[in-house]
Amino acid sequence: QVQLVESGGGLVQAGGSLRLSCAASGRAFRTYAVGWFRQAPGKERDFVAAINLSSSSTNYADSVKGRFTISRDNARSTVYLQMNTLKPEDTAVYYCAANQWGAGSSSGDYNHWGQGTQVTVSS
Numbered sequence: 001q002v003q004l005v006e007s008g009g010g011l012v013q014a015g016g017s018l019r020l021s022c023a024a025s026g027r028a029f030r031t032y033a034v035g036w037f038r039q040a041p042g043k044e045r046d047f048v049a050a051i052n053l054s055s056s057s058t059n060y061a062d063s064v065k066g067r068f069t070i071s072r073d074n075a076r077s078t079v080y081l082q083m084n085t086l087k088p089e090d091t092a093v094y095y096c097a098a099n100q101w102g103a104g105s106s107s108g109d110y111n112h113w114g115q116g117t118q119v120t121v122s123s
Contacts, residue, residue, distance in 0.1 A: 002026040002112050004096050009117030012086055020081040020117060022096030029077040033103040035110055036070060036081045038092035038119075045095070049081060050103035059103055064090075086121045093118050 008020040022034060035050035049070040050059045058070050069082040079096060094117050097110035104110070 002029060002032055002098055004098060004112060004114035006094060006096050006114045006117040009094060009119045011120045011122065014086060014088055014121055014123050016086050016121070017082070017084045018086065018119060020083065020094055020096075020119070022079040022081075022114060024077040024079075024098065030074040031100055032098040032112075033101070034070075034072065034079040035097045035103060035105070036079075036094060037097060037107055038090075038094045039116075040092040043092075045107050046092075047105040047107070048094070050105060051079060052103040057103060059105055061105075083119070086119075088121045088123045091119060091121050 003025045005023045012018055033052050036048040037045050038048050039045040047061050048064055049068055051070045051072050055072055067085045072079040096114045098112040099110045
């Protein structure tokens with residue numbers, strides 16, 4: 001079992017940057033793939049990025065490619081989402097999620113979820 005806690009959200013102007021963290025507690029974090037998802041008010045939860053166990057494979061939504069970077073530090077049991085050149089449409093609650101079978105892009109691929117952190121980008 002793994003527990004996930006997101007942090008790093010906040011209010012930023014368009015064009016700015018934020019780095020989100022997903023800290024995991026529990027055993028064997030290095031055996032979990034991790035994904036980031038986001039949900040804006042009134043919309044479905046959308047895939048943002050994912051990373052596999054060893055960081056050898058990453059996957060991004062088209063809307064964030066070239067602007068967001070996912071990385072992980074297994075020694076710290078933490079996954080990061082560096083978000084650059086933020087746009088108002090990036091405003092959402094951001095969730096990290098984990099599973100032990102692969103860095104998928106569907107929310108149904110993940111069975112462990114954090115509580116989310118709010119990101120607001122002003123124009």
